[in-house]
Amino acid sequence: MSLAKTLAGIAQDLHSFESWEETLQGIVEAARLTIDGADGAGIMLLRRKGAVESPAYTGDPVLACDRVQAELGEGPCVEALWDAPVVRIDDMAREERWPNFARCAVELGVQSMLACRLSTQAEVLGSLNLHSRRPKAFDEDADQMTEVFAAHASIALADAHLSTTLRSAVTSRQVIGEATGILMERYGISSRQAFGMLVTASQHMNVKLRIVAEDVVRTRRDPGGAVPGR
Known part of the structure; x- marks a missing residue:
């Protein structure tokens, strides 16, 4: 299947869910299946006063990893919220930017990560976070694919939130x-x-x-x- 058809299918699928909760969970499941190298996926949402929550994830290690980042205030998911829109860790055991987080992630079995901002023109919604059990699971192609996927996911989330409201x-x-x-x-x-x-x-x-x-x-x-x- 061509990339264009894949992306068209993703866009259609992400807009097919009826509720906010279904949309969130549908996004992480689709990301895990779509992005090469991903063993797990989660969404970290930005709330009031800079607080974050993780309402959707494909497994407990993903949730645990998000919670560690929220507690420490550091990591690729947090970085994607505020600074670089796409953040990749190729080898968690050698990660030097966030040593405290990296140490916890390795203990959880996470060897590489890719985080991408979820946003609209009006606001930052959160970040889409991909996990892998092996080092160097993600490359530049994965970066680009995840960025496009996140754009579709952001629109789906904004629409779902409006419908729910x-x-x-x-x-x-x-x-x-x-x-x-x-x-x-x-x-x-x-x-x-x-x-x-x-x-x-x-x-x-x-x-x-x-x-x-x-x-x-x-x-x-x-x-x-x-x-x-x-």
Whole structure:
């Protein structure tokens, strides 16, 4: 199969998943199967205030390796987030840039790595991380292939996040509407008053409005004990 057809197939596959979680796991599984030399793959996502998490991986050694980097604040995955978009370690036993991480990686059975930034024009999403049990598993061709793969993966992640956000917004609107209706019927009040009860409870309990509404729908109880006129 030609490279163009391979990449077209990858792009189609990565956009076929229905949820954020499925997209994440689908990306790492596809990367492991697509990139020559990869025995394992994982995704490290960038969160608020520089925190990172590893929500998708193909095996425990991958997760352990990501956690070591997060704890030490060093390694190819961290480097790919902030500095060079593609980072390769050919021989972990001889790695000098991040000696503490390299020592831990060797203990985990990782002999070479390739990390590539996941990003859109607007923001850095995280990094795609490939692991191998043998030294010098990745070359310049693997670098280029991974960079193209990461570009497709970044678009798929951005689309999946948007879809999840929109679905969540629709669900929140529906449950808030249902809770408002319950309070209107119970107390014979207007929709504005019922919605105000939900907002007041949300502020008083310091929880999201959707959570207050879900509790009203589930328990049929007043939100946070807020009763109009009492």
